[in-house]
Amino acid sequence: MHIAIIGAGAAGCFCAINLKRQCPDLNISIYEAGRKALAKVAITGGGRCNLTNTFKQVSDLKQVYPRGDKLMKRALMRFSEKDLCNWFEGEGVKLVAQEDECIFPASQDAMQIVNTLLGNIHRLGIALQTSHKVTQIEHSKDGRYRLRFQNEAQGEIQADYVVVCSGGHPTKKGFEMFSSLDLQVIAPLPSLFTLNIAGNWHQTLMGTVVENASVMIAGTKFKSHGALLLTHWGMSGPAILKLTSYAARHLAEQNYRGNLLINWFGTSSEIEIKQELSTFMRDYPARQVTNEYPRHLSSRHWHYLITKSNISETQRWGTINSKEFNRLVTTLTADPYMVTGKCPFKEEFVTCGGVALSNININTLEAKKHPGLFLAGEVLDVDAVTGGFNLQAAWSTGYIISQEIALRLQADSTPHM
Numbered sequence: 001m002h003i004a005i006i007g008a009g010a011a012g013c014f015c016a017i018n019l020k021r022q023c024p025d026l027n028i029s030i031y032e033a034g035r036k037a038l039a040k041v042a043i044t045g046g047g048r049c050n051l052t053n054t055f056k057q058v059s060d061l062k063q064v065y066p067r068g069d070k071l072m073k074r075a076l077m078r079f080s081e082k083d084l085c086n087w088f089e090g091e092g093v094k095l096v097a098q099e100d101e102c103i104f105p106a107s108q109d110a111m112q113i114v115n116t117l118l119g120n121i122h123r124l125g126i127a128l129q130t131s132h133k134v135t136q137i138e139h140s141k142d143g144r145y146r147l148r149f150q151n152e153a154q155g156e157i158q159a160d161y162v163v164v165c166s167g168g169h170p171t172k173k174g175f176e177m178f179s180s181l182d183l184q185v186i187a188p189l190p191s192l193f194t195l196n197i198a199g200n201w202h203q204t205l206m207g208t209v210v211e212n213a214s215v216m217i218a219g220t221k222f223k224s225h226g227a228l229l230l231t232h233w234g235m236s237g238p239a240i241l242k243l244t245s246y247a248a249r250h251l252a253e254q255n256y257r258g259n260l261l262i263n264w265f266g267t268s269s270e271i272e273i274k275q276e277l278s279t280f281m282r283d284y285p286a287r288q289v290t291n292e293y294p295r296h297l298s299s300r301h302w303h304y305l306i307t308k309s310n311i312s313e314t315q316r317w318g319t320i321n322s323k324e325f326n327r328l329v330t331t332l333t334a335d336p337y338m339v340t341g342k343c344p345f346k347e348e349f350v351t352c353g354g355v356a357l358s359n360i361n362i363n364t365l366e367a368k369k370h371p372g373l374f375l376a377g378e379v380l381d382v383d384a385v386t387g388g389f390n391l392q393a394a395w396s397t398g399y400i401i402s403q404e405i406a407l408r409l410q411a412d413s414t415p416h417m
């Protein structure tokens with residue numbers, strides 16, 4: 001019995017280790033296109049590896065998995081973030097949850113995660129074949145699978161079960177290995193990227209961080225909130241990454257152009273903001289508007305917003321008339337910015353798209369038309385916002401497949417009465 005796992009990333013390695021633990025005699029090979037296993041895990045979280053999240057702030061999985069929330073609901077029931085933490089802590093990896101609920105190794109070193117997985121692969125005797133790029137998966141009439149490699153000298157191999165964990169790819173070309181199978185691939189597109197914004201504000205506001213801003217794409221329902229970072233080319237930070245994840249397809253259709261509306265007071269409503277500004281008018285009528293202002297905004301930023309509202313920097317709170325007041329409220333709650341593009345190709349963190357979930361059984365992750373062929377991780381049309389949710393999807397789906405294959409093998413080896 002031979003199990004072929006395609007891709008030595010988070011999903012592939014985790015699947016292989018857990019399967020081998022359940023079936024120690026099994027012959028498992030991981031075929032990896034690159035020269036090293038787990039190369040992406042090594043750079044996750046800026047080299048610190050945000051391997052999962054406590055999910056304490058997640059009331060609806062759709063908020064964090066814009067694509068694949070239903071699959072992830074089932075997957076997390078079988079292998080949750082707590083199971084993952086127990087797994088790594090069982091391996092001696094101490095974990096810490098940050099205030100924002102993101103979980104990292106206490107060592108703050110992604111290589112600890114990489115080395116823990118690699119140590120298991122070697123100890124358990126899993127064959128890791130690097131520089132083996134799979135170009136074709138064929139489903140033979142006898143039910144087995146045949147894999148071909150880019151380097152023809154590597155020949156071809158037969159497998160009884162195949163687990164595809166080849167990750168996301170920016171173009172459909174990355175899914176060519178499926179060409180002889182009956183699997184639909186949703187066109188891949190970038191997700192989680194920063195935006196280029198037009199205007200002459202960059203010099204003034206570059207480096208400004210607003211801890212809690214709301215960002216929406218004008219004329220759509222796409223909206224997010226969180227920290228917003230203003231840079232010399234545009235906008236970045238969790239609020240923008242989340243927005244580009246939610247609106248990945250819409251932004252691609254619009255050729256990464258459109259208008260953003262920013263509420264610099266986060267999720268506060270217009271009424272709440274009016275009330276807050278009214279307290280400045282009441283309490284500081286003789287003070288200049290640039291001396292007393294909402295302190296979650298920097299002085300530089302406030303000056304900019306006041307000027308943008310056509311209010312003089314020397315004006316006193318007590319002399320603001322109702323037109324000026326309304327203009328200021330509009331600037332604070334729906335400040336418009338024009339999107340002119342996205343960050344350069346390949347700087348995005350994940351892709352949306354991949355093998356359509358309608359092609360697989362979302363409980364077992366097995367291809368409906370190809371028994372014995374399973375898919376895990378980012379190769380599926382599942383992706384998340386930042387915060388450790390993407391890696392959790394890879395760990396959970398990889399683990400479930402290890403259980404599914406182990407169950408089949410146990411059922412096959414149980415004598416029938």
Ligand SMILES: Cc1cc2nc3c(=O)[nH]c(=O)nc-3n(C[C@H](O)[C@H](O)[C@H](O)COP(=O)(O)OP(=O)(O)OC[C@H]3O[C@@H](n4cnc5c(N)ncnc54)[C@H](O)[C@@H]3O)c2cc1C
Nearest residue numbers: 007009010011033044045050134166167377378388390391
């Ligand atoms: C810079 C960066 C930082 C990130 N940080 C985080 C983070 O902190 N937290 C988080 O949750 N997510 C993060 N992500 C996203 C996360 O890394 C991925 O979602 C996750 O690694 C997906 O796991 P995977 O196993 O499905 O795919 P991958 O980890 O991409 O692994 C796929 C493997 O398959 C191999 N492969 C591809 N095609 C073939 C083929 N034809 N034959 C053989 N092998 C093949 C690839 O070489 C690769 O090694 C980050 C992504 C990037 C780019």
